[in-house]
Amino acid sequence: MxxxxxxxxxxxxxxxxxxxxxxxxxxxxxxxxxxxxxxxxxxxxxxxGPELNWMEIKCSGIEECGKCLNVCPHGAITPGGTKKSPTGDKDLTLVKVDRSKCDNCGKCAEACPAQALYICGxxxxxxxxxxxxxxxxxxxxxxxxxxxxxxxxxxxxxxxxxxxxxxxxxxxxxxxxxxxxxxxxxxxxxxxxxxxxxxxxxxxxxxxxxxxxxxxxxxxxxxxxxxxxxxxxxxxxxxxxxxxxxxxxxxxxxxxxxxxxxxxxxxxxxxxxxxxxxxxxxxxxxxxxxxxxxxxxxxxxxxxxxxxxxxxxxxxxxxx
Ligand code: SF4
Ligand code: SF4
Structure with a gap:
């Protein structure tokens, strides 16, 4: 049993x-x-507990996406560093997560179409x-x-x-x-x-x-x-x-x-x-x-x- x-x-x-x-x-x-x-x-x-992960390689950048920026109830996600676009002709602004503010609620992961943000757990x-x-x-x-x-x-x-x-x-x-x-x-x-x-x-x-x-x-x-x-x-x-x-x-x-x-x-x-x-x-x-x-x-x-x-x-x- x-x-x-x-x-x-x-x-x-x-x-x-x-x-x-x-x-x-x-x-x-x-x-x-x-x-x-x-x-x-x-x-x-x-x-x-569950934990938020962020994969830079999958992030499309704020210029192309930015869907995660305004969903965080604690303001933990802000613009961060940059990376080159896949074609190499422009810079894309990445996001950064302030872990001290994040409670792993997962709202940003739900909003992220690229699954660059995801909850593990x-x-x-x-x-x-x-x-x-x-x-x-x-x-x-x-x-x-x-x-x-x-x-x-x-x-x-x-x-x-x-x-x-x-x-x-x-x-x-x-x-x-x-x-x-x-x-x-x-x-x-x-x-x-x-x-x-x-x-x-x-x-x-x-x-x-x-x-x-x-x-x-x-x-x-x-x-x-x-x-x-x-x-x-x-x-x-x-x-x-x-x-x-x-x-x-x-x-x-x-x-x-x-x-x-x-x-x-x-x-x-x-x-x-x-x-x-x-x-x-x-x-x-x-x-x-x-x-x-x-x-x-x-x-x-x-x-x-x-x-x-x-x-x-x-x-x-x-x-x-
Ligand atoms: S998991 Fe929740 S608290 Fe953490 S950054 Fe994403 S939306 Fe904000
Ligand atoms: S929603 Fe995802 S792909 Fe879009 S900017 Fe945020 S982390 Fe990057």
């Missing part, structure tokens, strides 16, 4: 995902996260989401895929998560829960019977360094991983690899030992090379991107760390 009317707040839903668990999947991204990772590629996931009930999931089920069935529920931190919306996972299992759909592991054990325990695999991040094995990179220590995360393994849960361990943060041989040695401790619970270890493609998302939200010195690790470096883990006895280590 589950409640099909419970609502969750999402920032995105992606079909045909092939990197968030086995097979072809639909990945559902819930809003809200207790971590603040310096390398976060999805800053729109961090806050629980939409509610779906369990049943509304299941209607979409059912349409994509044939692809899961032929590929060994299913549904991945991600975030943000999906355990931040525990009532929705539990009911949605129950709905999926009622219809024989494979479920993956992508989590930071930074949550009360009781919440994790409640979803265990309905979760086929946890996509579980191990960002740094040293707690102080973990806190520097994410804002929280790692003890709870490691302890929850041990408890999940003991309770019979399965893992795809995910490791974002960031030069100048967690890439050292010593950290990977500790990581390998910890993963071995989890034993047969670990089905896959996925090494994710750092990239900075998410920077533009911070700009859309009008936020400064955290300063991070890291550059993308080379293929050779990723292969070296993969081999280090394999030499320790880990199997099924993949790079993506």
């Amino acid at each position: 589950y409640d099909k009317n419970v609502k969750g707040k999402f920032y995105d839903i992606q079909g045909f995902s092939v990197h968030d668990g086995p097979g072809i999947r639909t990945t559902c991204f819930l809003k809200g996260c207790p971590l603040r990772c310096l390398w976060c590629h999805s800053p729109e996931s961090q806050e629980f 939409k509610d779906y009930t369990v049943e509304e989401l299941m209607e979409r999931i059912r349409r994509e089920k044939p692809f899961y069935d032929t590929s060994g895929g299913g549904v991945t529920i991600s975030g943000g931190e999906c355990l931040n919306q525990p009532e929705f998560l539990l009911n949605f996972l129950k709905a999926c299992k009622d219809e024989d759909i494979h479920t993956a829960v992508d989590t930071t592991g930074f949550a009360q054990w009781e919440l994790i325990e409640s979803i265990l019977p309905y979760t086929d695999i946890f996509l579980y991040d191990l960002k740094h094995m040293d707690s102080e360094m973990h806190k520097r990179g994410t804002g929280v220590p790692n003890e709870l995360i490691l302890e929850n991983a041990r408890k999940i393994a003991k309770a019979g849960g399965k893992f795809q361990i995910r490791v974002p690899v960031m030069p100048l943060y967690n890439e050292s041989e010593e950290n990977f040695d500790k990581l390998g030992k910890f993963v071995l401790e989890l034993g047969d619970a670990v089905e896959v270890v996925q090494l994710l090379p750092y990239h900075n493609l998410g920077v533009v998302k911070w700009e859309r939200l009008g936020r400064d991107h955290p300063v991070l010195e890291a550059t993308a690790p080379s293929n050779e470096f990723m292969e070296m760390r993969k081999k280090q883990l394999e030499d320790m006895g880990l199997t099924n280590v993949i790079i993506h």
Whole structure:
């Protein structure tokens, strides 16, 4: 039994995902996260509430449009910088959003014909989401895929998560829960019977360094991983690899030992090379991107760390 009317707040839903668990999947991204990772590629996931985004590239400019200028009840939108018109023969005046005045009401987004302004954060009930999931089920069935529920931190919306996972299992759909592991054990325990695999991040094995990179220590995360393994849960361990943060041989040695401790619970270890493609998302939200010195690790470096883990006895280590 589950409640099909419970609502969750999402920032995105992606079909045909092939990197968030086995097979072809639909990945559902819930809003809200207790971590603040310096390398976060999805800053729109961090806050629980809806947030206004503005994409300069889509804005037609005040001379051509300007429809957003007079709709804001708080006067948060005014003329801003300029950009060249698509033909390059004139300057277009852009808009700017004063975030200190904006309460994310969404009126300007409704008025924007180009969808340069848009609100990120939409509610779906369990049943509304299941209607979409059912349409994509044939692809899961032929590929060994299913549904991945991600975030943000999906355990931040525990009532929705539990009911949605129950709905999926009622219809024989494979479920993956992508989590930071930074949550009360009781919440994790409640979803265990309905979760086929946890996509579980191990960002740094040293707690102080973990806190520097994410804002929280790692003890709870490691302890929850041990408890999940003991309770019979399965893992795809995910490791974002960031030069100048967690890439050292010593950290990977500790990581390998910890993963071995989890034993047969670990089905896959996925090494994710750092990239900075998410920077533009911070700009859309009008936020400064955290300063991070890291550059993308080379293929050779990723292969070296993969081999280090394999030499320790880990199997099924993949790079993506
Ligand atoms: S979301 Fe609402 S408050 Fe914010 S800029 Fe747009 S109209 Fe103004
Ligand atoms: S309504 Fe949209 S496209 Fe038009 S000026 Fe405002 S942000 Fe730009």
